[in-house]
Amino acid sequence: MNRYLIVDTAFGYGAVAFSAQPFKLVAIKLPTSDLDALCRPFDESYWQIDNTHPEASTVGSTLVRYFNGEQIDIPWPVMDISRFTPSQQVVYRTVATIPYGETASYGQVARLAGLPRAARFVGTTMANNPYPVFIPCHRVIKSDGSPGLFGGGEPLKARMLALEAGS
Incomplete structure (x- = not known):
């Protein structure tokens, strides 16, 4: 259960x-x-x-x-990412490498994951992230520097980024 x-x-x-x-x-x-x-x-x-x-x-x-x-x-x-496709797994592992207090765009994550034309795929994968905070999807932002969407809401994403930035 x-x-x-x-x-x-x-x-x-x-x-x-x-x-x-x-x-x-x-x-x-x-x-x-x-x-x-x-x-x-x-x-x-x-x-x-x-x-x-x-x-x-x-x-x-x-x-x-x-x-x-x-x-x-x-x-x-204790996290089971084997339930995801290999491409999703590589995106999750790539996002997990974004250092505390830093951000990367969806396009940057796609390139780092070896999926250079898959920025939207990265966004979809982040939208289905079962382990926010541990797989820090809040650190993934739009290419124009704006926060983008977030499962906890944009205000929470902004607060988490501010927390990490020490603001």
Whole structure:
């Protein structure tokens, strides 16, 4: 059975969605001030809340640290990107290399991933990123320097970029 853990971050309530045995991270839900809206999709799918699972708690603590302004390590061992196509996997791995406090355009990510004409593909892949923060899709911006879309909303993306920039 799938489970989720609620974390209270400096940016609001977030969630760690996971399978318990063996532990695998299913998704990260970005912070929001609306706890009911955060929990509703899990509850409607009959996911069980589990705020005591030790490995999920470790991932949750990592999220809290990130939203407190700390650089964090990506928990690759518990993230399953094998469920994605090889091209999506290379995009996710490429985005994960964008340094804290820096950004790259969709086109730059496409070129770095070896997919030079696939900027839109990068955007679509980022829109379906199950591991925001860990695969830092907020660091991917438009070529004109504007933030572009973001699953947590453009204001959250701007706040996360400002956090990393130390502003």
